[in-house]
Amino acid sequence: MGLPVEEREPGSEASLGPAEVPEVDAPFTGEAVQARASVGESGAVREPEAPSPGAPPDTPLSLRDRLRPSRPGVVLGCLLVSALLLYWVPALGLDEAALDRMGGLGLISVLPMPTLVGAALLVVVFASLLWRTREHQGLLLFTLLATVVSLHALPAVIETEPRFATAWQHLGFLDYIDRTGSAVPDLDARWSWPGFFAVAAFVAKACGVTDLTEVIRWWPMTVQLLYLAPLFLLVRSLRAGWRAKWTGIWIFVLSGWVGQDYFSPQGFTYLLYLAFVAILLVWFRAPRVLWSTRRPGEAEVEPAGRRQQAVLLMVLIGLFAATVPAHQLTPFVMLGVLAVLVLVGRSELRGLPILFAVVVAVWIGFMAEPYWSGHFDDLFGGVGGVGSNVSTSVSGRIQGGSSTHKLVLYTRVLLAGGVLALACWGWWRRRDHKYRERSLLVLTFVPFLGFGMQSYGGEMALRVFMFALPGAALLAGLALFPRTGVTAEERDKDRVSLAPVAALLAGLLLMGGFLVARWGNEPFERIRPGEVAAMNYVYEHDKPSVRLLWLSNDTVDNVTPAMPWGARDMEKVEYVPTLAPSDPVLVSGLVKSLKDAGPNSYLMINRSQVTYLQLDVGYSTTWESRLVRNLDDRQELKKVLVNDDVTMYTLRKQPAGKVPKPDPGPIGPQVTWTPWSVVGGLAAVALVLMLTAREVVRVAVRPGVRQLQWLQSSFWFSLPLLAVLLASLVQRFMTMK
Secondary structure, X not given: OOOOOOOOOOOOOOOOOOOOOOOOXXXXXXXXXXXXXXXXXXXXXXXXXXXXXXXXXXXXXXXXHHHOOOHHHXXXXXXXXXXXXXXXXXXXXXXXXXXXXXXXXXXXXXXXHHHHHHHHHHHHHHHXXXXXXXXXXXXXXXXXXXXXXXXXXXXXXXXXXXXXXXXHHHHHHHHHHXXXXXXXXXXOHHHHOOHHHHHHHHHHHHOOOOOOHHHHHHHHHHHHHHHHHHHHHHHHHEOOOHHHHHHHHHHHHHOOOOOOOOOOHHHHHHHHHHHHHHHHHHHOOOOOOXXXXXXXXXXXXXXXXXXXXXXXXXXXXXXXXXHOOOOOOHHHHHHHHHHHHHHOOOOOOOOHHHHHHHHHHHHHHHHOHHHHOOOHHHHHXXXXXXXXXXXXXXXXXXXXXXXXXXXXXXXXXXXXXHHHHHHHHHHHHHHHOOXXXXXXXXXXXXXXXXXXXXXXXXXXXXXXXXXXXXXXXXXXXXXXXXXXXXXXXXHHHHHOOXXXXXXXXXXXXXXXXXXXXXXXXXXXXXXXXXXXXHHHHHHHOOOOOEEEEEEEOOOOOXXXXXXXXXXXXXXXXXXXXXXXXXXXOOOHHHHHHHHHOOOOEEEEEEHHHHHHHXXXXXXXXXXXXXHHHHHHOOOOEEEEEEOOOEEEEEEOOXXXXXXXXXXXXXXXXXXXXXXXXXXXXXXXXXXXXXXXHXXXXXXXXXXXXXXXXXXXXXXXXXXXXXXXXXXXXXXHHHHHO
């Protein structure tokens, strides 16, 4: 972060606290008693008479010694190069024809065997590095980066078009902002949180980038690499050995199969979330350590001056403020983690949760009014329904479809449950070794409160696991390596431990599970060249507007097509989900829907959507060909585009009437200003400024009478402002719901 911190020896887990008193990290035996007895009343530390047997040398290795390759290091480096060659060279030979042969297990069903062997060798190399007595930082880092690139860059390299339909749709948000410079909440609920799209459009225009398809191609790999930076910062807060830290980050990488890393507000705000919790736990935990029969699982707070802490506080506030207008869910997870850390005594920013709660409430109550106004019960009716939200997000997604493809869904459940079970075991093993873990427990289990909000379109389980993963992965690393390794006894135990073998087995399971869970949906999440050509045809014929009918098994809940939709002209193209007949002979309903859609309407039969219906719903493998044959027999229809991936129809005789003009709705933000709303808005501005100043004073000003007076007076002044704001929000929700 560019802040001056004390340089620590490799393997040392204690840093200087606020009082600049070194701490001895030893078990609570005779060594701990002697360590504490060596600290005098004045805080001075007496030098020990002689180093304990087996203690690490007082002088660190020179840079030349650290860079000098060892024979095992050379061997492992060669094995790493071999793993990458085995992984990538055969995979580069895959073409569109090979990808078309994917089965119910997805991409792994067509990957060459050498590629799978290369993936396993990546795991072997990393686990072997954990067995070494010395920390090979460079080789560990290179293996970790190679693993991230290999896992997440594979579709970007072998597929012709960038993957995932929703990533293409998000390009349409940028296109609209670039053309009009505005947001239109009536077009899509995501326009009530336009922050990510506005910033992305500004950056793209500033850089002169007009075609963003390559951006969405490489975005998942890039953002996964960026996730590592805050994770490396986060592990500095752990009182753990280097093996546990590296293993925790490694498990995080191997468990990143949730698939929210595409070009989206969620993928970007997740990066902000990781940076938020890392800064919070490294610099803003309670500075004092209470000695008892159990030690805190966290290391001492990194030393920082008051000016530096004030800057870091503003960074925290900025990170949170950036997520509020960008995503619906992430600010609530940030707020929950911070509030619980304050409650369990692991954060000294006691007033920050109130500030953040006010900011979220103001944005939802005022700026996101189009999102909840008029359908309040539909949006918030699931609040408190934990059981229904869990069942919708887990068992509700494993229904019907191909029996082979169901293995992908079961694999996801088993992987998530396995990582969480390993995290619980890590907490137990740390407890058994006289360490108490609180911060990581908060990071792991606070996201589960999301089940009490709503099902989030059936995706809440995936989001909960994604937000729980940083804490769960680090606890899983502690399950394998619970000792800190700073005493001779612990280092002796580590030398004969079989934990690296357990890490190898866990890594192989997670690697194989990743390839199934992450790329199991690739048969229909992959974007085909013919589908891109078909959408370009639609955009060329969308003047003044066009209706595009696509096949869905559920026109109410399943409204996201598997196609590169919405990348342009989002206000001109209306995507109409149309019920796909289970019997392909019954095409009269499709013809009627096309007539009801009006003039300038098209019906698209595309390969990705058909594959989804076959794998996830259970339509037969011959359904597409029979459907197209029956549509060809209808005299009312004519084909306007045919290629290897798409067949598109329209009516020979267009229905009477004019083609409707696009009506995107009023420009946002749409705020209904009543007298109560005006008063509440003014109170919100004053309250946010006062609470922010209060936290800055708490951190930047030395404790004393003046600081205490300011904190007390600002608290009492903020209460009436808070009451006015709450009354205004209640009035808005009650009158406009």
